[in-house]
Amino acid sequence: MKMKLQVIMNDDLFLRDPEHTELGRNIVKYSIQYIHQFGFEAFTFKKLAEDIGTTEAGVYRYFENKHRLLTYITAWYWSWLEYQIVFQTNNVNDPVIKLKKVIKLLATAVQDDDQTSHVNEKLLHNIVISEGSKVYLTKQVGEDNKQQFFKPYKELCSVISAIILECSPKYKYPRSLATTIIEMAHLQNFFMNNLPSLTDFSKTKEDSDIIAFLNDLVFSSIKKR
């Protein structure tokens, strides 16, 4: 069985749908590579165009600016991740096992998914770790939110908070705990690799330590008392 998985994106995120053309898919593909390698600050449409063999104006036909492109690829990531979670927790009845799977998915280095040829999920995962919060930490956050740019993130948060409530129906902070899990899965990874003394994982640098930390944090909080 060979399937192609297509993420449906909010079409206010782009000017021309990058999924529809070779150039569009290349823009997404090479953006991910460039941002991963040199960081979002160093990333420009001109340099990207050179990498692809098109022109700056060519890229601008697809995305309004580089911030919008970052918003696009992170939104794509959250949608993809929600799908992974829904898929992998399907038919699991025990909500505790579900939540553990979620934590594991969030905190584990991703494998590139062959179903989506032009997106390297492994690189994208790393981008979301180090650049993801720049998407909303801006003065336009309100307007971007009105245009539903953060819907995939919010949906993921909803899914996780629903699982939390399944585990512990009376827990009072399911959404805040959900964002805590998401953000900390990423931030502890960033700290572990870049500012290790801010974590307790500096010796091993293992994803599994972060998972253990998050499991401990989450399940002691939501345990019925």
Added chain:
Amino acid sequence: MKMKLQVIMNDDLFLRDPEHTELGRNIVKYSIQYIHQFGFEAFTFKKLAEDIGTTEAGVYRYFENKHRLLTYITAWYWSWLEYQIVFQTNNVNDPVIKLKKVIKLLATAVQDDDQTSHVNEKLLHNIVISEGSKVYLTKQVGEDNKQQFFKPYKELCSVISAIILECSPKYKYPRSLATTIIEMAHLQNFFMNNLPSLTDFSKTKEDSDIIAFLNDLVFSSIKKR
């Protein structure tokens, strides 16, 4: 009693010490105002210079670039906050009360501190919430770390993790829990005000709700079991 409180800064953070001159103090003061009002992306040394009534080159004599300036003011904030914590938890014997005070200090809107005339801590607190993580979420994080730019943040993390261990000597993740408290105190505030559906505080929008959430999170985790 009228005291002047001076934060000693790592002098690799600036080219010329802004505390020493009127212009320097103005650069810090007006940067904080500008970044608070328009955000870090819109902030340039040219616009700042116009606000102050000096020239772009004048600002460059104090700081290498705007990222370095942001690093400076956030480092200043963390140092100042650590002092507040040490001061306010002094003579408190019960580590649980200490930790609660820490959480409260982290999650409460700050009052402007008259002891530091040219820094508006209230605005700076908001800047650290919305721009603070941009300081380390860069490709230069390793080099900046070598130059000790994040020492104040790390010290704060150490102080908090020491209190956590006082509460619960066997707790395995004191540092990661400390950064979780710090980051979540800020991020839940940002979400509450900008993307409220990601939190459980959208109705009240009260700092006290965030404090309650963090207290619940922290004390259920470190409780002896």
Added chain:
DNA sequence: TTATAGATGATAGTATTACTATTATATACA
């Protein structure tokens, strides 16, 4: 088969940003 819409390429141009350099002036202090 032709007309045409859609996508791309090539080129040019602008305002702003992120700096660096130089020179002159003001002040401070020894």
Added chain:
DNA sequence: TGTATATAATAGTAATACTATCATCTATAA
């Protein structure tokens, strides 16, 4: 009085973040 220090004024450069125009190529509907 001389000298160091800080600042102001000005100029200049390379890169960034766009916008605009026009020619070409290609797929497909008339």
